[in-house]
Amino acid sequence: MSGKSPSFLDRLVQSRMLARWTRAGRLVSALGRDELRQLREDARTLRRELDRVLCVTEARLALPPDGFDGIVRPLGCDWVWRPDLWRGPVMPAGIVGADSRSRIGEDVTLFHDCRESEITLRQIRAQDAAPFGLRLDVFRFDGSFLSLVLDLPEEGVAGLKRNHLIRLAMSVELERPIEIFCRLNVKHGPNTDQLVREMPLGGGTDFVEFDLAYTKMNEKRVEKIWVDLIFEGPQMNQIMLRDLTFARHPRADI
Template identity: 40%
Template sequence: MRRAAARLARLWRAPATGAGPAAAPLRLPGADWAWRPGPWAGGGPENGARLAPAGCDLGDGVRLFHDAESPDIQAARRVGGSGAGRPLGIELPRFDGGFLSLAIALPAAARAGLGRHHLIGIDVAFGEARPARVFARLNLRQGPNAEALLRDLPETDLTGTEFDLWPIETDPARVDEGWIDLIFEAPLPARMEIRDLVIARRLRAAL
């Protein structure tokens, strides 16, 4: 996707602004809010991989889930490179599960002023051995009710998708919690690298 590639290329050249929801927001043309989650902005495990059991916290509200029985899964953030991105590497030497996913909690700033006139997008830059099947799922919760939108990501190293909030049944202005699942379907490579990941919100063009 050319738009995803262009957005990530601009952000990759920009200096990092720090990790976490409280960090200075990214300036992304056309977006009224943009954010690089912690593992790609300086938070989470650094050089020297650590074991990554299901449900482990990678920093800044990003959690790793999988259904594998093998204890060998490891995660590490590579530091010392040029540009803003801090690639996240995941080692899967003997992956025996059906899926692996990253659950990325949306900070309060992403939900502030949210409405049906918004699109929420995710752009991802893969490094080594991109998995063949990757999905993004936006989850919005309002009280006991939850709604999910699922998208299949194009099979390119620079990829992304957007979620249109106009047709959903949930009132975006009353959402209590939101998160995006980045889902990788088996078979998975022995190692994969996510060079950068950015979530942004923008206004949908008038119908």
């Protein structure tokens, strides 16, 4: 988009759209159920697009003036990604008593098997390279597992080869020490290959790398990639994920 001011036609379209939704807000109490369902769907579609625009603009405005994003790019890196939750405001911004499969933002889903959830998720403002972060509070925990699942976007899947390494970097603060395991899942055709690494939590930004040469991935049939962050013994703990990024690069020739 250029830096030019909006044209008269652009302002007219925007004014009419705002007037339409203002009128809808006045008339909503008089609408029938079918009209309400359609209005709700229209509003949700508009909100998704507005949230996407706000997320990107907030993320860019939060960056330093030189645009440096703080993501380490290994030699030959052909793709990097910081999930939306760490880039800009998401909806919902917090969940109390989060059930399994609760989503916070578009990219992150919580999984657990607790009978009664005493787990809270909340997006926070950060002071690191990432303008936002995630706080995970776990109180009593009667389940056997707790994980966050991040779905990688299509850009990270396109052109993926077995000579690629995928680097996952995290900046983590813990109220008390626990182990965090990272599991990369690659779905190709009917098969799913997995690679598991333990995150070495030494303070600051730590990372693991997944070497796809250790999979049987069919490069022509890769459909989806996701990562599970698995927290061992998370009870009575506060976990702050201040930043989380991905980078993809080819293995160095030997």
